[in-house]
Amino acid sequence: MTSNYYFINFIRFTLLVLVQVLVFNRLNFFGFINPMPYILFLYWYPIKENRSVFIFIGFLLGLCIDFFSDTMALHAASTVTIAYLRPTIMRFVFGVNYEFQSFKLSNTTRVQQITFLTLLIIAHHVIFFALENFSFSNLLLILKKVIFTGIATLILCLLFGSLFSVKKE
Amino acid sequence: MQQIINFIIRYKITLLYLLLLFISLGFTIDSHSYHRSKYLNSANLISGSIYNASEGITHYFKLGEENKKLVEENRQLRNLLFNKGMDDTLELDTTAIDFIIRSAKVIKNSYASPNNYLTINKGTNHGIKQDMGVITAQGILGIVEHTSKKYASVQSILNMKSNINAKIKNTNYFGSLIWDGQRYDQVKLEDIPRLVPLLVGDTIVTGAMSSIFPENIPIGTIKKFNLNESKSFYSIDVELFNDMTNVKNAYIIYNKNRPEILQLEAEIANDE
Known part of the structure; x- marks a missing residue:
């Protein structure tokens, strides 16, 4: 059971990194939209796991993407931040329910799931594009990229989410 | 000493986060100089x-x-x-060329x-x-x-x-x-x-x-x-x-x- 769990997460990690760097990094929709559906890994990752391990895995995931896309450590900085912020966001979205032992992502309403995902994406993209441009003189450019890439990422994440939904008892 | 250890244990997640964030920021800022980080x-x-x-x-x-x-x-x-x-032939003296093209x-x-x-x-x-x-x-x-x-x-x-x-x-x-x-x-x-x-x-x-x-x-x-x-x-x-x-x-x-x-x-x- 547990080894199966690790195995699934490992496969997910590898596949999402490969799909991200081989497909979505070279999409360049309208010339600048490169959605980042690899965030789904942090969305799907089991809730009850050790937090420091989760943050470390988030860092590793970002670093893997950086490895391929020549973005220094921008992805790592953004993923480690959302990995750290995830419990706060969850408490905000799901309320106290989330503290219960029986809490499951699949038991929540669709709106809650989408809000949770959207907040993760917004936090990730704001950090990523702000660091990428590294100056506030391009504020408009940053905003434009955050909004459009964010929308594209959200749509793709929802599509992936419904494609590979975890149907467990 | 006890208090320091307690502090570290209590905030270990935040500290880990800050450590990893600084590592990645370090890579990023370092590479804004002309020669980028060697490994990334x-x-x-x-x-x-x-x-x-x-x-x-x-x-x-x-x-x-x-x-x-x-x-x-x-x-x-x-x-x-x-x-x-x-x-359609050009004579090229390979010892005298300035540029090598690959x-x-x-x-x-x-x-x-x-x-x-x-x-x-x-x-x-x-x-x-x-x-x-x-x-x-x-x-x-x-x-x-x-x-x-x-x-x-x-x-x-x-x-x-x-x-x-x-x-x-x-x-x-x-x-x-x-x-x-x-x-x-x-x-x-x-x-x-x-x-x-x-x-x-x-x-x-x-x-x-x-x-x-x-x-x-x-x-x-x-x-x-x-x-x-x-x-x-x-x-x-x-x-x-x-x-x-x-x-x-x-x-x-x-x-x-x-x-x-x-x-x-x-x-x-x-x-x-």
Whole structure:
């Protein structure tokens, strides 16, 4: 059971990194939209796991993407931040329910799931594009990229989410 | 002591987060200097071979187009050859040549971020070193920044750190070519003095100041020009000849005289 769990997460990690760097990094929709559906890994990752391990895995995931896309450590900085912020966001979205032992992502309403995902994406993209441009003189450019890439990422994440939904008892 | 340990245990997650964040920020800020962090680039063995494998599949879809480009390039070269009044053979003394040209394939390209890099499938094993110029048949592409044994990453001209010496064709007025991060088909030429007569459509080529590129490699044409804030220099929008979204075959140029030039420049710097 547990080894199966690790195995699934490992496969997910590898596949999402490969799909991200081989497909979505070279999409360049309208010339600048490169959605980042690899965030789904942090969305799907089991809730009850050790937090420091989760943050470390988030860092590793970002670093893997950086490895391929020549973005220094921008992805790592953004993923480690959302990995750290995830419990706060969850408490905000799901309320106290989330503290219960029986809490499951699949038991929540669709709106809650989408809000949770959207907040993760917004936090990730704001950090990523702000660091990428590294100056506030391009504020408009940053905003434009955050909004459009964010929308594209959200749509793709929802599509992936419904494609590979975890149907467990 | 007890309290410090308690503090660390209580805030261990925040501390871990801050540590990892600072590591990644360290990598990022460090690489904003000219030479980027040595390990975080796509010219390493793992990402290089994955990109190479993916390129091996996708390049079949573009063969026809690539073929057309190569025929066009051959046509231009033949045109040059015959109109210079020579036969179809040229005598080349290999001991006297200044530039060594090598070919490579672009296996990874990006143009949507402010700092774009390409990856090519040749590395130190094929004689590629840092700071060699990379061009295509249409115009310049960038400068080699990092190399591994089999791959190299190239700083594209669509990179806000890129700064290349360029001039207006058939004159000796030169300026520096930079990118403002906005459009992937346009770069900016700065520092051309106000007294230079300019026309929209003039050709911009590489200048002789650089020891990386040979002189007169095409870059693009003037699309628009304005005086800058100080009213003494032009700020010129240059439309690139190269379609940066679609590059496949590239040539790497090595200037054999470059070490000598660099040594001379270093001596001057030492004397001062």
